[in-house]
Amino acid sequence: MTTATLQPVARKPKRGGKGPSSTSERLFKASPLTWIGLIFGVILSLFPFYWMIVIASRTNDAANTWPPPFLPGGNLGENIGRVLANQDANILKGLMNSVLVSGTITIATVFFGSLAGFAFAKLRFRGKNALLLVVLASMMIPIQLGVLPLYILMSELGWLNRMPSVIVPFLIGGFGIFMMRQYAEQAVPNELIEAARVDGCSTWRIYWHVVAPALRPAAAVLGLLTFMEQWNQFFWPFVVLADPTNPTVQISLRSLNSAYFADNSQIFAGTLIATLPLFVVFILFGRQIIGGIMEGAVKS
């Protein structure tokens, strides 16, 4: 079974702290092969980012030369200007829409996820286990399964080519609830809740004053992961935002790509713009994101 567990307690002491046994030290020593593998991995990981900058900073003619250019040029500003001004891609509109969509979904996911996670972890009610099973099962269902009726529904609601179509269905998902539930089970002592009850707190006040503050670390990680995921959504926006005048940023990239003439330096300037916000997020919160992914892994 998969269990997302964010350990609320202090992290394990780092390996190689004071006096690890000499056997274990030798056992986990990095061999030259380890280093070669790691460095190779890092280069492969980072090269496409570098390549993105190289092409985004060249003229389109220079991008299409033989051999290809390997060093950045001086046309980055110009290319960004061109892509921002591109009427077909509407990338500025796309950026604003993506901020709106990802931001709204992130806030809603954290709020509803912590509320429902608290209920599943700490409150008693009939049918709790059955309902929790439904939450888990919902994570296994791909959107493709219902894409057609969902599309018809959006058209009946008048949401085609409008942002509610990509926001409302994703306001809260199973993952958010499950992650917050796992965390709440460990992070909030039952005694605290009971004490608050005895003091006459309503359930809502217990959530707001006792539970929510305790859930903050997990909420931050959930927020980061949700924001990244939503920013990068492609399939569903592609289906419902077919009109290119009101895109998300990923759909703007698609418009750039589907033009008859492939202007690579402009396309790459576009990918740079679309990736930059997440790049900043990763630099600032990379540790939390990595911790979140690792602790979302299997522990059973």
Place this chain on the structure above:
Amino acid sequence: MSLELDTPAPAQPRGHRAGPAGGEKARRRSLTRLDLKFSPYLYVLPFFVIFATFGIYPIVYTVWIAMTDRSPLNAETSFIGLDNFVRLIADDPQFWNAVYNTFGMFLMATVPQLVIAMMLANALNRRIKGQTFFRMAIAMPIITSTAVVALIFSMIYARDFGLINWLLSVFGADPIDFRASKFASWFAISTMVDWRWVGYNALIYLAGMQAIPKDMYEAAALDGASRMRQFWSITVPQLRPTIIFTLIISTIGGLQLFTEPLLFTSGPGGISGGSQGQFQTITMYLLDVMNQRFQWGYAGAVSLLLFLLIAGMSLVNYLLARRISSDK
């Protein structure tokens, strides 16, 4: 957790204020009762409202629509039973082509992806300087969208001025038109998927590895087991649940492959996945049927079969992974 309301609450120092009227007290008590009874449902309600509307309802509707000939081009919709499924299974080479492509790319991407991730995780699990740097660098591709990945790699694999073809020419090989054949396009698209996901899977394996007790390795080393032997006899079996998890995640993602092959074609018309559909996946075919041919009933049948394939494959993966590691 006890929620007994009748036990006299020991700590109620505030209740002493000139005893509120009995009615008031009873009202508060019943409010508390209501709160305890209904709050939990209220808190989980938003999820179920959203899930019912945008999850369950469309699925039920898909089952129904798949048994009709509904289309925005038809004035009337009639019930045609299982005809769509029969046609899809018995008489639609393009669908089977898409299934073939999807599975081909799924295998071509997933096997190396998980093997490389495992090797990287094993390296990251050693005592290395600059641990944080290596983890960050290897995890970095997860911030890129599938669209961005597809666009960057499309140019790396370009026929005329692409990086790979330049590299091939340096070694004296002929350039490859990566969009022309099944094998070459599958290869290119698989590398896109792998670049995006290897780091993610490596982190998950790393987490699993760190949870393996170290004394197991120490004991094995004392018995003279080589590192290779330790890896196969301790690490892999201990990671069994983690491996199953990554397999299932990769299956769900891999069989839904869409953005990378779509954007691999530059210019309009990406949905057909190459001139002969060399790299059209099931999801691309689904949108093709739905939005280009407007055969909605038929598209419903495609959706359902895709889902059955995903569910079936997840089950196969699960059973396989269980078999393999219990054999060890």
